[in-house]
Every structure is written in C-alpha cells, then in structure tokens.
Amino acid sequence: MSDPSSRLSPFHALLGEGGVVTDADSLIRYTHDQRALMQGQTPGVLRPRSTEEVQAIVRLAVHLGFGLVPQGGNTGYVGGATPEPGRGQLVVSFERMNRIRSVDAAGFTLACDAGTILADAQAAAEAQGCLLPLSLGAEGSCRLGGNVGTNAGGLQVLRYGMTRDLVLGLEVVLPDGSLFSDMRTLRKNNIGYDLKQLFIGAEGTLGLVTGVVLKLWPAQTRRATAWLQLAANAPIPEIAALVRRETADLASTFELISASSLALVADMRGADLGLAAGPGGAVLLELSASSERIPLDDVLLGTLEALIEAGHVEDAVLAQSERQRREMWTIRETIPEAEKHAGGSVKLDIAVPTSAVSSFLERAGAVVAAEAPGTRLSFYGHVGDGNIHFNLMVPAGRDRLAFTREVEAGIAHAVYAVAVDLGGSFSAEYGIGRFKRDLLVRYGEPNRLALLSAIKRAIDPHGVMNAGAMI
C-alpha cells in the first residue's frame, strides 16, 4: 500500500480547497463518537459540496479501494458514523451540503440536502407557516442525512411518527456511484417496491443519502402544556391511552421523567426545580394545534381532571406562560447532560409494546436491584411510543468505560431479556452502529439476518458502504 496522503491526491483534485481534511488535530472531531466511547481512525475526511461530487467520490473510492463512512452531525449514540481503526475508511462528511432545496407550503413538503442541520430545516418550514415535527435533543447539530440513516425518533413520535413516517423522497448515491433519485413530493406513488424505504435506517450501509423530501404539517400556533405528578403504581399505558382519546390525538408529547432522573437535574443545577415527581414519576404532556378554533386549554384541563378522577395523577401543573413551558421542557431536555454531570451513564434504549411500559419498568427495576444492587437508575423517555431510555448511572469512583463494558456484558442482557419477553427490543431509536452489532446477532432471528445480508450483498457487493456498521 502506498503512502496514504498520496493516495488521497485524486480526492484533493476532485474536491478542491477545504474538500479533504487530513491533519491530525482537525480529524479528531470526525473520528471520535460524541460520547468518546470509540476512538476511530481515518486517512482523511472528504467534504463534498454536491451530489455529483459524492458520486465522483464513490467512483474514486471503488477504484482506489477505500471504504466510506458517511457522517452528518456525528451526534449518534452507537458509533455508526465512526471510521474503524485498521480499516482505512474515509469519512464522507455532509457538512458542506446543507442547502434547503424547496419548501412547498400549499403541498406541505420540504426538500433539502442531506447535510442540512435539522434545526435549519425546522426554521425553513416555520418561515412558511409549516411544521417539520422531527424534534430531538441534538436538533441544533444533527443533520438530516443522519436522521434518515438512523430513522431518528425523538420527542413527537407519538403524533407524527419516526423519521421514516416523514420521508416522502430520497436521493441516494449507490455503491457503484450511480444515482437513485426519488425526490418527488408525492404522498401516494405505488410503482413497484418502495426502494427508498431500504435506505431509511440503513445507517449508510447501502448508499450515501444526499437529498431528502419531508412531509410538513400546518404550523402549530397553539400549545397547552402540563407537568403531571403520577400516583403510586400509576398505569402508564392506560394513562397514555386516555390522553390520546380525550385529547383527540392532539397530544404531541408524552414524556415520562422518573424521580431519579429529576434528582440528577436538580443536583446539577444545585437548586430546587420548582417541579416535583409524584410517587410514580412525572409526565411532561403537551398538546398542540394549528387552529384557534380548538379550545386547547379546556381540552387539557378536562383531560387532567379525568386522570385525577381515575386516581392516576396526584397533581398537575399547567404552564401559564411560555417561560413556564420552557422550564418544563428544559428539565426534560437536560437529563442527558445531568447524567453526564453525575459521572455518566450506560444507555439502554428499550422498546416495548406501548401497553407493556409499566410491566417493563417494574420487572427491569427488580432485575437491576437483584443483580446489581445499589446501581442508580435514570429512566425517562417517549413512553407514549413504548420507548424507554433505561440508563444505569456510573457509580462514583468507577471508570466509565470499564463500567460500560461490565454492564454491556452482564446486567444489560438481563434488562434486554425482560424487554424481549414482553415482545420488545434492545434498540428503539438509537440503531445498531458499531456498538450493538453483537446484540443484532444475539437477538436477531436467523431468517431475518439472512435476509438482511442478502440485501446488503445485492446492493453493496464489494462492501464499500460503512463496513463494520450494523453487519
């Protein structure tokens, strides 16, 4: 193998100034995942500005024998965008492909480059009186290609679905450099296999997503938000079902916050939060509507009265101002940072059927108490969708990476076993990446894995695309 830097000269020629990053200091932010659980390696980062440049990159990579790892905002939790040491993979960063291509306010669609930052796409929709409902903690830095590659979930799945449910069109550079372009803004189009579905959630292993068309909704001009203190043993599935019914599915957020997660936030702030959990934890509930004709405050109030009457909720606080609403949201959004501040956590991203959320919490809590007594938990999340971020805090004085490995080799499987027994899964929204490959094999049915490999071979026979991720 010749000197890597000279092997990259065709890419320099192709991409021009700022198009290839090779100096060690600059590489760090591309080679380390955001939680610094993995230190990757790459001969260089390629920064194309157009779909045509991405096609040329792929053709060159095939010709020169480089593997490629696509990267958006590098905000993933499973190392899916981290180039593996020893593989000599080039990173393709989409940070210079961030153009909003079009917004159709009457048709409620938005088309943009894959490198568009989620918050920028949200703002472009909002400027036209529309809502792009994909919303997650990393929205200020994650990029839409990454959201598509990981089928991102987030805070409003309950009402609007996952990223897959929002995607109308995709543009993808295939492993031979050819282009699959299906950027039509159609809501209905039954013309053979819906091939774009393959690339959503594929973590860049089948091609490089360069463009996205998303569904929009009318901008939500009214909101009603409440903080619920749950009664002891409050049945979360029944509460969520009652909320859906009573609010006519205008609830866009139903987030559980455990007392322990709330305590972490208070610890970090060093101050009383002004909001407390009940014996069963707390729920952040938000309704939203695009029309003044819906009496949203009345709907919320009536729903809360029904919950209190049923004995599920002890007390509730209605946000009386945008400031108070922001306070409630900040608490929810600060939990990951508060976990980090307290020494870090091992994040288990559990999915169960919505109706099994309470059973899961009870059984998984008991498992951890029995097998790893004294371990502090922080659990919270999108329980209206059956998604629980069930995190084990790193004990004081323990090395974070060592504890992570210990949990992942042991107690994590006991927790996954509870989820699987309830018809659930070890990955709700984070994906597989490089950290959960073993889990995919361990919990994947053989027929499913065989089919997955057959698809990978059919589309990427030479393994150019993100080798080491997922499979």
Place this chain on the structure above:
Amino acid sequence: MSDPSSRLSPFHALLGEGGVVTDADSLIRYTHDQRALMQGQTPGVLRPRSTEEVQAIVRLAVHLGFGLVPQGGNTGYVGGATPEPGRGQLVVSFERMNRIRSVDAAGFTLACDAGTILADAQAAAEAQGCLLPLSLGAEGSCRLGGNVGTNAGGLQVLRYGMTRDLVLGLEVVLPDGSLFSDMRTLRKNNIGYDLKQLFIGAEGTLGLVTGVVLKLWPAQTRRATAWLQLAANAPIPEIAALVRRETADLASTFELISASSLALVADMRGADLGLAAGPGGAVLLELSASSERIPLDDVLLGTLEALIEAGHVEDAVLAQSERQRREMWTIRETIPEAEKHAGGSVKLDIAVPTSAVSSFLERAGAVVAAEAPGTRLSFYGHVGDGNIHFNLMVPAGRDRLAFTREVEAGIAHAVYAVAVDLGGSFSAEYGIGRFKRDLLVRYGEPNRLALLSAIKRAIDPHGVMNAGAMI
C-alpha cells in the same frame, strides 16, 4: 409435463378437503380480475388454513416447479392477483386464513391473518373502542394481505396515511418456504434494515404475506360532515391546505367529486340527488374526533365560513343527521358503480404533488378535449393527498375492451405526461400488477428499475412468487 391434476395430488394430501379447487366453474372467480379485463388460467387454487400450510405449499411448489400467485379478495384494479395463461401458476387463496389474532386496546394494535376481510378487522377494532382507519370501497370483500401487497390507500389517507403507514408488523413466507416473522407490536424498533417495508406494496412478488400487525387509533366518536360546492376555478390545493390548518388536521376525508361524476350517479339513480356540484365541482369533507371535548361542529362551521369568505366555496351543506351524512357518502362511494352502469370507464389513477392538483385537472382536461374531443370524463378522488381518479368514459356503442386498449395506447400517455411534468406518477394507489408493467418500464428511471430487479433476484432467485406481476 405430466397430467396437471396428478401433479396436484401432493397439494391435496397436504391441504385436505376443500384445500384444492380444480373444477372449471369454481375456478372462474379466481382466474378473472374483478373488472374482467383479463381471463387468467390456473391448474388449481390452493386454500391453506395456516402459516405452516403456506410454508409447505411454497416448498412443494418449488419442488414441483409451480409458480404461485397470491390472492386475497380479488378486488384489485391491475390484474396483480390473476394467474397468467400459459404459465401454469397456482393461485394461493387466503380466504380460509381469516383469524383476528389479537387486539391490544391500550397499545392500539391489532394482529390478524392475511386473509382477514378488511371490514372484519375494522369491526374487531371497533369492538374494543378503537379505529382501524384503512377504508376503501372494497372493504367488505378485500383482504388485508392484499391491502398490504398493494399498499392500499383509500378514503382516509389524508389523516392516517397509506397501508404502509399503518403496518407495524408482518409475517411472510419467503420463496424458499422459510418464515420471516416480525409480528411485534412495537412503534419503534431500529434493528437493521426494516425488511418488512420490502413486502408492503410488493404485490406478492417477494413472498406470501400470512400475518399483519396494524396500528389502531382511538375510536372516533364524533363526526362533522359537509358537502361543499366549489366556486369556478376554486384552487383545490389552497382549499385543502386551509382545511388542514383550520381544522387542526382533524379532517379525515377531503374528496373531490366532479360535476360529471355526480351526473353519472344521478343518471343511474334516475332521480335528483338533492346535492349539487358548484362550477368547480363538489368536495365531501369530514372531520372526526375521539373526544367530546372538541367542538367539531363549530370547527367545521368556522372552516366553511373561512372558505366562503375567501371566495373558494359558493355554498355548503352540513349533514344534520347520520342519514344525511350517509347520503353524502353513498354518492361518493357509488361513482365506480355509476361509471360501470354508464358503459364503463378507463381508469387512470393519477398522483401529483398536492399543490399541483388544480394545474393537473386544467391541463389534463385540455389534453383530452384536444386529442379525444367528445370524450366524457369522470374524475374524483382523494385530492387532499394529490390522488385523482381521472377516468375516461367508454362512449355509447363502443366495445369496452377495444376502447380501453385504444386509450391505453394513446391518450392515456398524454395524460400521464401532464402528471409526470408536474412531478407526478401514473399510479397513485392501484399499483402495477399485470396491466401496468409496460408503464413501469416506460416511466421508470433505469437506475431504479435495476435496483428493483436486484432486489427481486436476491430474494426470489427462481421467480416462484407472482411471476409476471410488476416485473
């Protein structure tokens, strides 16, 4: 080749009494598509009662060299379930696999066999206080496996999406007889490629769907319905957008009915309908909600006032009773029958971006007037989703099949060209089947078709599954 009936004896042994149909009279309802545009042929129809029997059928078929054509209610419009003359394909009918497996009312999911009639699944959901929103004209006889295979659309896509958007889980017998089972009721589950997406809309060409898990919603306990008379040149996209916004997306139906389609219904009934179209046609608009807390009548009234004020709507009738609501719906649902009664139609199932519906109608109408003067049109449909059933009536005295061929070879392409020019498609919800294979090739991009074939080869290398459909 040996005598076909003796070649079927292993299937008789496998499926027992009533399991194999071979007599000519009984075969007719399986070998003719519902519009009798194609007369198919088959050595026999297989009627399994379980997933295991379907697996055994596939293994036997591979061994004996039979191709298979899956069939649900045989209500499709494109010949996708019709065995082709000369191919010796066996039909696999799912009519004996019609069990509701489970309904989870708190988790809002329903699991059932692929042969379940859509209306039966709707009823099972309703019995538990839930809504299965998939709704189409054929719901009393179509079966869910067929809905999945064709990614059926229908009357409530505007709010709830296509069949794809409703599917949480699938069970599929693969072309080698092995089982792909992903019947979990999870709303979030990111564990590698979402393989079930491949089988949705694949028209049975990749495997035989045997089980389905569907999302449910809270039962809609309130409805508000109106008949709108559109003003001349009323901008349909702007009206649909205003309706979405003003009703907070509680509109579940927004159906255009042209004056010409309405006239067909009146002709068939031989009576005044009591409801008229405006110069721009009529719209059937329905809002629905699961909660008494939403003042649905006020929301509808306010929305209609806004539409009249904007000059888009000349007049509107609010349904004052369930009887009046049913009358409005019956008119809409009777259009296909009225077309048949008037001598039949050639159905063009157009999709355009929602914002291009008015442009399409204007341009396509002009094209037909210029190239086939005197042709009577009947257009209607789910224009809130950009889907227009744009049908050309068979002229009095013309042979239906001959006229169909003439249109499909000529003027249809001029209409498709308008749709494609607006970023649209020649098939919104009917699919490809056997009638639109040529269109798929004519309008499909080469890279897309190559990928489609690669997937077919990877999963069904011996072409066992529904050969001749789609590709």
